[in-house]
Amino acid sequence: MGEKCKPDSQELYKLWSTDDFFDCDTRNELKKIAGDAAEIEERFYKYLEFGTAGLRGIMGAGTNRMNIYTVSLASEAFARYIDSLSAEQKQRGLVISYDSRHNSLDFAKKSALVFAKHGIPVRLVDELRPTPMLSFAVRYYNCIGGVMITASHNPAKYNGYKAYGEDGGQMPPEAADVIMREMAGIEDVRTLQWLDETTAVAQGLLTYVGRDLDTAFQNMLLQVQIDKDVVKRHKDLKIVYTPLCGCGNKPVNRILKAIGFENVITVPEEEKPDGDFASIPYPNPEEACAWVRAIKLANKVDADLVIATDPDSDRTGLLVKKTDGTYQILSGNQIGLLLMEYILSAKVATKSLAPDSFVVTTIVSTALAEKIAASYGVKCFLTLTGFKYIGEKIKQYHETGLAHFVFGFEESFGFLAETEVRDKDAVVACMLISEMAAKAADSHKTVNDLLQDLFRKYGYGTEKVFSLVREGIQGQKQIAGAMAALRADETKLKFPDLQIVAVEDYLSGTVKNCLTGEVKALDMPVKSDVLRFKFANNTDFVAIRPSGTEPKLKVYCAAYAESESDSRAKAELMAEVMHKTLDGIM
Known part of the structure; x- marks a missing residue:
């Protein structure tokens, strides 16, 4: 207070x-x-x-x-x-x-x-x-x-x-x-x-x-569906879904049934609301522990697609089947890129992509989003972390008629494809992911095939995100101290074969050129406690920020290359340096 x-x-x-x-x-x-x-x-x-x-x-x-x-x-x-x-x-x-x-x-x-x-x-x-x-x-x-x-x-x-x-x-x-x-x-x-x-x-x-709200929400979602015929051709697509004991069960199952899917299997132990989350320590689709039962069921029924929503059903997780038959957890960035590519390509195919369309993502999300948007002639806005900022772009451009909102996402598993919701929406994401999988099946492809196609088209990106948890009074001081230390001296970060050329400080609203020492104003109207360090190729970056809702320091490492192995190796190096440096400071 x-x-x-x-x-x-x-x-x-x-x-x-x-x-x-x-x-x-x-x-x-x-x-x-x-x-x-x-x-x-x-x-x-x-x-x-x-x-x-x-x-x-x-x-x-x-x-x-x-x-x-x-x-x-x-x-x-x-x-x-x-x-x-x-x-x-x-x-x-x-x-x-x-x-x-x-x-x-x-x-x-x-x-x-x-x-x-x-x-x-x-x-x-x-x-x-x-x-x-x-x-x-x-x-x-x-x-x-x-x-x-x-x-x-x-x-x-x-x-x-x-x-x-x-x-x-x-x-x-x-x-x-x-x-x-x-x-x-x-x-x-x-x-x-x-x-x-x-x-x-x-x-x-x-x-x-209750009921009137459910009906209105579902009718709105049905207007967002892009390809109504593709589900009819693949209504037997085998989808395993878990609401992780939250409130996604009814709305997600309702909308998948309404658009025509007939083979949705909900993880039984995680179907009903439960404040203990069926003993899942972190009911978060970002965490491997949240997928244990879903993977077991997927292997049992040989699922084509595995989807999860978090307890309040605003975040969406996705597993895809690899060529060896195992299931891989996709990152929020990968899901966002897949949905963006699918939505834009589908709207082009149906001639429903408005010429003044735009997408939105955040300063800590994948840089490949801008490449995809550019390939479709669509503007890509970058905002601070927090879905309210994506909502503000809808208000600023869509509501005023200046441009047409198509899609927004952030790396933390939040996606939005409609304008009558102004927060991340796992229900619409589940619907469009399932539709995307059905569309891939038209070409005898899986969602994993779509991901590989995307990387071949736009280049490979690896984004590693991790958090350093520091609870209590002392933890707050440690997190604040780490931010202050790197603001004072970015040379504390030493990356082999990678040179930091700029530091963007979203709290002071400035960007510093590390080669010349010149400091300029950032083009961002709102301030936030985020530091972003950019490298010489102008796409790779690392960023840190204190979580606004949890006792942790979040770290983002993003690397891009012509091969998957090169991007992964570079991202792992970044993460190793960040982990070691921040642990040392704190």
């Missing part, structure tokens, strides 16, 4: 563990850590911070934990922001959804009742729904904003609170700053109030939505 209300950990601990305002479970949980100064400090040294990604943290009792009180605090601040708008905007209300995590329904309902206390109408989903459906619902119901209770792909001990603006995109920085200031002004959580559910429903301030 603000500096004036920086909490004293021991005083807050005493308040939360003894005051009757807090429920019995909260007080009992805290009494169990009595005398553990380090644990008390960890739980109470700060309030969970509200950023452009909302809140995210470990569930438990304390100001630095996700619980009904921190969620209510965020909702109170959000409500005060809405109170500052016009009466018409306020009456448009909010829509709230939630995922399969422990406490998600409780957090969603408590949030709704805080808004109701302010006279702000809330539509609450009648069962869990994915993040892209929440984004769609904000626009569909013409709401002033929305809330999604989710920690996305984090481990089971986490939960989160994502705030959305009226365009269906995540809250822009200016509005998030207002909400953050409102949170900082609430010095005593015991002042928080909410309506009871019966009163909120009776006054029309809380309504439940």
